[in-house]
Amino acid sequence: MNNVKRRAFIKNTIKAGFSLGAVSLAPSFLTACAGLNKQNTKTIGRVVVIGGGYAGLTAAKYIRIWSAGSIEVMVIEKSSQFVSCPLSNLVLGGSKSIHDLTFGYDLVQKNHGVTWIKDEVTTIDTTTKKITMKRGEVSYDRLIIAPGIDMMYDTLPNLETAQQEIPHAWKAGWQTVNLRKQLEAMPDGGVFVMNVPRAPYRCPPGPYERASQVASYLKAHKPKSKIIVLDANAEITSKKGLFTKVWVDIYPGMVDYRPNNIIAEVDVKTKTVKTDFETVTASVLNIIPPQRAGKPAQLAGVDNADKRWCEVSFITYESTAVPNIHVIGDAIDSNLPKSAHMATNQARICASAVVELMFNRTPDPAPVFANTCYSFVSDKEAMHVATVYRFDTNKKIMVAAEGGGVSLKPSVQEGDYAQAWAANIWSDVLT
Amino acid sequence: MMKYSIFISLSVITFIISVAHAAEVVSSTETFSNTPHIRTLAASCAACHGSNGNALHGNAVLAGMDGDKFTAAMVAFKDGSRPATVMHRHAKGLNVDEINLLAEYFSKQKRVPSQVPQPQTLKSSHEQR
Numbered sequence: 001m002n003n004v005k006r007r008a009f010i011k012n013t014i015k016a017g018f019s020l021g022a023v024s025l026a027p028s029f030l031t032a033c034a035g036l037n038k039q040n041t042k043t044i045g046r047v048v049v050i051g052g053g054y055a056g057l058t059a060a061k062y063i064r065i066w067s068a069g070s071i072e073v074m075v076i077e078k079s080s081q082f083v084s085c086p087l088s089n090l091v092l093g094g095s096k097s098i099h100d101l102t103f104g105y106d107l108v109q110k111n112h113g114v115t116w117i118k119d120e121v122t123t124i125d126t127t128t129k130k131i132t133m134k135r136g137e138v139s140y141d142r143l144i145i146a147p148g149i150d151m152m153y154d155t156l157p158n159l160e161t162a163q164q165e166i167p168h169a170w171k172a173g174w175q176t177v178n179l180r181k182q183l184e185a186m187p188d189g190g191v192f193v194m195n196v197p198r199a200p201y202r203c204p205p206g207p208y209e210r211a212s213q214v215a216s217y218l219k220a221h222k223p224k225s226k227i228i229v230l231d232a233n234a235e236i237t238s239k240k241g242l243f244t245k246v247w248v249d250i251y252p253g254m255v256d257y258r259p260n261n262i263i264a265e266v267d268v269k270t271k272t273v274k275t276d277f278e279t280v281t282a283s284v285l286n287i288i289p290p291q292r293a294g295k296p297a298q299l300a301g302v303d304n305a306d307k308r309w310c311e312v313s314f315i316t317y318e319s320t321a322v323p324n325i326h327v328i329g330d331a332i333d334s335n336l337p338k339s340a341h342m343a344t345n346q347a348r349i350c351a352s353a354v355v356e357l358m359f360n361r362t363p364d365p366a367p368v369f370a371n372t373c374y375s376f377v378s379d380k381e382a383m384h385v386a387t388v389y390r391f392d393t394n395k396k397i398m399v400a401a402e403g404g405g406v407s408l409k410p411s412v413q414e415g416d417y418a419q420a421w422a423a424n425i426w427s428d429v430l431t
Numbered sequence: 432m433m434k435y436s437i438f439i440s441l442s443v444i445t446f447i448i449s450v451a452h453a454a455e456v457v458s459s460t461e462t463f464s465n466t467p468h469i470r471t472l473a474a475s476c477a478a479c480h481g482s483n484g485n486a487l488h489g490n491a492v493l494a495g496m497d498g499d500k501f502t503a504a505m506v507a508f509k510d511g512s513r514p515a516t517v518m519h520r521h522a523k524g525l526n527v528d529e530i531n532l533l534a535e536y537f538s539k540q541k542r543v544p545s546q547v548p549q550p551q552t553l554k555s556s557h558e559q560r
C-alpha cells in the first residue's frame with residue numbers, strides 16, 4: 001500500500017469512528033516494542049554518534065528504538081558525566097546546585113543497547129570511515145556528529161587562558177560554580193558585567209535569563225549592586241519585550257542594558273572591558289565568547305558554513321559537504337534557535353531518516369516538530385517561547401508555523417512547567 | 432451495529448496489511464500512525480510529556496489517552512475555545528490530519544512510568560572548556 005493510499009485509509013478509519021485499540025495487536029507493532037535492550041545479532045550496519053549531549057544521546061536512543069535493535073549504535077563521549085546547561089543559570093541565582101543538573105550515561109546504554117566509548121575523538125578519516133580517539137579506533141557505516149560548540153578566542157586571545165578569572169560558564173560545570181562563587185564573594189555595591197555575543201550563539205534567550213538570575217540573587221543579598229549587559233546585537237535577541245519589562249518591574253534600576261556593544265579588548269587583571277564606545281570595569285566579569293561547531297565537526301570537514309557551522313539537509317541532517325555524515329544540535333547552520341529541545345528534535349528527524357535510509361526506504365520528506373523554551377526570570381517565575389516548525393519544500397528549511405509566540409507575562413505556573421520540561425526532557429534523553 | 436461491522440472489516444484489513452508489511456521488512460516499525468512523520472512529531476512532545484507520552488512532574492499523560500479526548504482537547508486549543516498557557520501555540524501549528532494521527536499514536540502507547548535519572552555529585556575531574 002503506497003503512502004497516499006495509506007493516508008487516505010487512515011483518514012477514513014478515523015472518520016468511521018474506528019476504535020484504534022485493535023491496531024495495537026498488529027504483529028509489526030509488537031516486533032517494534034520487543035527486545036530493544038537486547039543487542040540484535042543480525043545488524044544491518046553501524047552508526048557511530050560523536051557527542052553524548054542532548055542531540056547525540058537522543059539520536060542514539062531513537063535509532064535503536066526505530067530500527068528495533070537492528071542497527072548497531074556506538075556513542076563516543078569524552079566526558080564522564082552529563083551536566084545540563086538548561087537550568088544552569090539557576091545555579092547563579094542560587095535556587096539550584098550544579099549537582100541537581102548532573103547525571104550518568106548508564107541508563108541509555110542499559111535500556112537501549114547502546115555501545116558506549118568514553119574517549120575523545122582526535123581524527124576522522126571520511127574516506128576510510130575511520131575515527132581515531134585518544135585510546136582507540138572505530139569504523140562506521142554512517143556517522144552522526146553532535147559535538148555542541150567550541151568557543152572562539154581569535155578576537156580575544158588572552159581570555160583562553162584566563163577562564164579561571166573570567167569564566168564563560170556557557171558549558172555547564174565547574175565554570176558555572178566558579179561564577180556563582182565570584183558573585184558570592186562580590187561586595188554589595190559591586191558591578192557584574194556580562195556580554196552577549198553576536199547571534200547565532202547557543203541559547204538565544206540564555207544570556208538575558210542569566211542577567212535576570214544574577215539580578216534575582218543580587219536583589220536579595222546585595223541590593224546596591226549593578227548589572228551591565230554589553231550586547232553585541234542591536235537589540236535583545238529573544239523574548240525582548242518580556243525581558244525588558246522584567247528588568248523594569250522586578251529589578252528596577254539594577255540591569256543596565258547596552259546594545260551594539262562588541263567587546264574589543266579585555267584586561268584580565270583589572271577586569272576592564274573596552275568596546276568601541278566605552279570602557280567598563282567589573283567586580284565580576286562573565287564573557288561569553290563567539291562560538292562555532294565543536295571540534296569533531298572541524299575534524300570531519302563538515303563545518304562548511306563560514307568555517308563555523310555545518311550546512312545540512314533538514315530532511316536527513318546529512319552534511320552537504322561529506323556524504324554519510326550527519327550533523328545535529330548546536331553545531332548546524334540554521335535559522336532555528338540553538339536550544340536543547342531543538343537539538344533533540346533534529347536528533348529524532350535525523351535518527352528516523354538514518355533508519356529509513358539504512359533500510360532503503362524514503363525518509364519523511366516534510367518533517368514537523370515543536371519547540372518550547374522556558375526562561376526563568378526569578379527563582380520561581382518563568383516564561384516561554386513556543387513554536388511549531390515545518391519543513392518548507394520550496395525554501396528547503398524549517399519555517400515557523402502559525403500560532404507560535406511568547407508568554408503574556410512570566411508566572412509561577414510557568415515556572416512549574418519549566419521544571420516539568422526539565423524533568424521530562426532529562427528522562428527522555430537519559431533513560 | 433453498522434459501526435461495529437465497519438470496525439470488524441477494517442481491523443481485518445489492518446491485520447492483513449500489517450502482516451504483509453511485517454513480512455516485507457521484519458524490523459519495520461510502521462503501523463498507521465507509526466510513520467516517520469508522526470513518530471518524530473509525537474516524540475517532539477517528549478520534552479514536556481515524556482517518552483511516548485508518559486509524562487512526569489504532573490504534566491498530562493498522553494500515553495494511552497482516548498483518541499477522541501486528545502483530538503477534542505487539541506482542536507479546542509487550536510480554535511481558542513479552551514484557554515491555555517502554552518498548548519494553543521502548538522495546536523495552532525498542527526493541521527487536523529496531524530492531530531488525528533497523533534491521537535491515534537498516543538492512544539496506542541503503553542502507560543509505563545518514565546524513569547527518572549538520578550542526579551549525581553559532579554566529579555572534580557569534570558571539564559568542559
Ligand SMILES: Cc1cc2nc3c(=O)[nH]c(=O)nc-3n(C[C@H](O)[C@H](O)[C@H](O)COP(=O)(O)OP(=O)(O)OC[C@H]3O[C@@H](n4cnc5c(N)ncnc54)[C@H](O)[C@@H]3O)c2cc1C
Pocket residue numbers: 050051052053054055056076077078079084085086087088089119120121122146147148149169170171172202203206294295296328329330331338339340341342343372373374375
Ligand atoms: C546557560 C544556558 C542555558 C540554557 N538553557 C536552555 C533551556 O532552558 N532550554 C533549551 O532548550 N536549551 C537551553 N540551552 C541550550 C542547550 O544547552 C544546547 O542547545 C544543547 O546543549 C545543545 O545540545 P548538543 O547536543 O548540540 O550539544 P552538547 O549538549 O554540548 O553536547 C555535545 C557533547 O559532545 C561532546 N564532545 C565534544 N567534542 C568531543 C570529542 N572530540 N570527542 C568526544 N566527545 C566530544 C561533549 O563532551 C558534549 O557532551 C542553554 C544553554 C546554556 C549555556
